[in-house]
Amino acid sequence: MAEKNIIMTHLVAGYPDLEESRRAALAMVAGGASYLEVQFPFSDPIADGPLIQGACTDALNSGFSTDKGFDFLSSLTAETDVPVFLMTYANLLMAPGVEVFVGRAAKSGASGLIIPDLPYDYDEGLYKAGEMADIPVVPVVIPGIDEERLKAILAMKPPYIYTAVRKGITGARTTIEEETVRFLDRLSRSGAKVLAGFGIREKEQVDLLSRHVHGSVVGSALVEIIGRCAGENRDCSGDVKAFVESLLKP
Amino acid sequence: MAVYNDFFGPYGGRYVAELLRGPLDELEEAFKKAMEDETFLAELKRFGKEYIGRPTPLLYAEKASKAIGGADIYIKLEGLANTGAHKINNAAGQALLAKRMGKTRIIAETGAGQHGVATAAVCARLGLKCRVYMGSEDIKRQRPNVFLMEMFGAEVFPVESGSKTLKDAVNEALRDWAASSADTHYLIGSALGPSPYPDMVREFQSVIGREVKEEQEKRKLQVKAMVACVGGGSNAIGFFEPFIAADSPRLIGAEAGGTGPEAGCHAARMTGEGKTGVLQGYKSRFLFDGDGQVLHTHSISAGLDYPGIGPQLAHLGEIGRIEFTSVRDDEALEALRFFASREGIIFALESAHAGAAGLKIAAQYKPGEAVIINMSGRGDKDIFITAKALQRDKWFDFLREETENG
Ligand SMILES: Cc1ncc(COP(=O)(O)O)c(C=O)c1O
Numbered sequence: 001m002a003e004k005n006i007i008m009t010h011l012v013a014g015y016p017d018l019e020e021s022r023r024a025a026l027a028m029v030a031g032g033a034s035y036l037e038v039q040f041p042f043s044d045p046i047a048d049g050p051l052i053q054g055a056c057t058d059a060l061n062s063g064f065s066t067d068k069g070f071d072f073l074s075s076l077t078a079e080t081d082v083p084v085f086l087m088t089y090a091n092l093l094m095a096p097g098v099e100v101f102v103g104r105a106a107k108s109g110a111s112g113l114i115i116p117d118l119p120y121d122y123d124e125g126l127y128k129a130g131e132m133a134d135i136p137v138v139p140v141v142i143p144g145i146d147e148e149r150l151k152a153i154l155a156m157k158p159p160y161i162y163t164a165v166r167k168g169i170t171g172a173r174t175t176i177e178e179e180t181v182r183f184l185d186r187l188s189r190s191g192a193k194v195l196a197g198f199g200i201r202e203k204e205q206v207d208l209l210s211r212h213v214h215g216s217v218v219g220s221a222l223v224e225i226i227g228r229c230a231g232e233n234r235d236c237s238g239d240v241k242a243f244v245e246s247l248l249k250p
Numbered sequence: 251m252a253v254y255n256d257f258f259g260p261y262g263g264r265y266v267a268e269l270l271r272g273p274l275d276e277l278e279e280a281f282k283k284a285m286e287d288e289t290f291l292a293e294l295k296r297f298g299k300e301y302i303g304r305p306t307p308l309l310y311a312e313k314a315s316k317a318i319g320g321a322d323i324y325i326k327l328e329g330l331a332n333t334g335a336h337k338i339n340n341a342a343g344q345a346l347l348a349k350r351m352g353k354t355r356i357i358a359e360t361g362a363g364q365h366g367v368a369t370a371a372v373c374a375r376l377g378l379k380c381r382v383y384m385g386s387e388d389i390k391r392q393r394p395n396v397f398l399m400e401m402f403g404a405e406v407f408p409v410e411s412g413s414k415t416l417k418d419a420v421n422e423a424l425r426d427w428a429a430s431s432a433d434t435h436y437l438i439g440s441a442l443g444p445s446p447y448p449d450m451v452r453e454f455q456s457v458i459g460r461e462v463k464e465e466q467e468k469r470k471l472q473v474k475a476m477v478a479c480v481g482g483g484s485n486a487i488g489f490f491e492p493f494i495a496a497d498s499p500r501l502i503g504a505e506a507g508g509t510g511p512e513a514g515c516h517a518a519r520m521t522g523e524g525k526t527g528v529l530q531g532y533k534s535r536f537l538f539d540g541d542g543q544v545l546h547t548h549s550i551s552a553g554l555d556y557p558g559i560g561p562q563l564a565h566l567g568e569i570g571r572i573e574f575t576s577v578r579d580d581e582a583l584e585a586l587r588f589f590a591s592r593e594g595i596i597f598a599l600e601s602a603h604a605g606a607a608g609l610k611i612a613a614q615y616k617p618g619e620a621v622i623i624n625m626s627g628r629g630d631k632d633i634f635i636t637a638k639a640l641q642r643d644k645w646f647d648f649l650r651e652e653t654e655n656g
Contacts, residue, residue: 095542
């Protein structure tokens, strides 16, 4: 679909600390990422695998707070032109109140909200709050989603849809099956910009997906790189940028 | 009440990522159908009678009552159920349902290990493969139950993420299920989680309350209050269920007061700083900080050491049908000693919280009026904790000798 490969890169805000995650974000943009997905760490991130959960735990232990998260987001959106999406879990919205949280996200310049455990039919007012604050809520779907539910989601005409390319949580590498490809095509025909992720870590996957969706989401692979650099006590910018570039090579 | 409700006032629901939605929808359908199927209900009943040992006795605790000088104290001896706690009622119900759904593998989470043991036992009996997720901290604290689960042929899978305790085991089980639901049933251990679990667990545990009601009518007891401990809330909701719709008796839930009211020292969600949140697929009252990050909890009883509470109990607490109180570690130990020496019964530490609260309530009434305490489990499983707390030196001598001579 897309002319060239478009990727959304994911990072956990505050992992390993705020300064280093800022460097990582900017390196992603420098490497050619078209979107950033910034995850606010939560103590119990059940849609994530052990790797991202570990990163969330580390970020919380090194002092992440929602206030710091929004500051981080504001400075990022001021510094780069790529749209920044905010991903987190329901309870971070419940604590201050969904409307308050969504309002703060909009004020920080976020371009969209990804909250996997607030689906449209149990959303605690998220979709309405997004409309009021003029910040799109991005539904998260999976191949094999119930037909009625998919229709209901498409009927909301979301500007973006986030889809997993397999069942299961974030983490391990994914083989993209025929059936999945048909599902992605169908999503794309709805007119929404489809972002496909979960287990995308190789150029071949990105190449394949680029023919069927708007963009690929790369998460765990980058968290791994950032974690490795943190372990070796060195700046991750170079590695992050090089990896993003390698996915986008013509 | 209806078998399936989804919400209880503002609480409950199915707040899950899409990947868990399909399995939960499937489970809801299967559960509703099974509850209308006489064959299933008869099978469950037979399993209860022949394997679990139902009905469990309702004991008049005469010496305890006289010592308090208040109400007549009755104890529902749920701890006499096979494997030692009420947990088996739910494990049996869900495992039979899973079998009916054609599932061949069961996963479960466990904290203290009681639910894990019950699940592993039922799976051994029904020929289902079983994996139990358990925090690595809990594995260290609960070795005897790990041994039992392995005896039953279950695989005990250590969870190293987060705080390495019960809530992390729930997270891990949910993750497994997201990828494995085609052949796997997630057998949750308390009346919480995304719908239909709170409804389903209540239905399978309500056999406790139905038996109490039957005895109450047979013995013409003037029941003034019923008391249960509340971790996630499965024994409490099952014990209370047939009495909820009426205005009486008083229903009292005892939460873990731990070592005191400071954050991190207790698991008092209803009597402490609990707030409305969404965690692990359901909306209820939880212990979390200003940002929504879940707090650590503490209780001497692993089964009450959890930051959330079942949604129906949260709702019933809010509208005042259930009164909540909290019981500290030392008060639970005192109640344990009280009932052991006067009635020859060893309460599980969880249930001892209900025991302690029940003694206080009983003092408010007079002979001829009844207060019923649910002893959700028996205390054999706690010997490594209670012996250490109550007879430290002798117990350590014993352990030393065992390791030196064994
Ligand atoms: C004996 C006993 N009672 C109570 C509980 C608490 O659970 P619930 O509140 O679901 O009954 C447990 C949990 O492990 C238990 O083992």
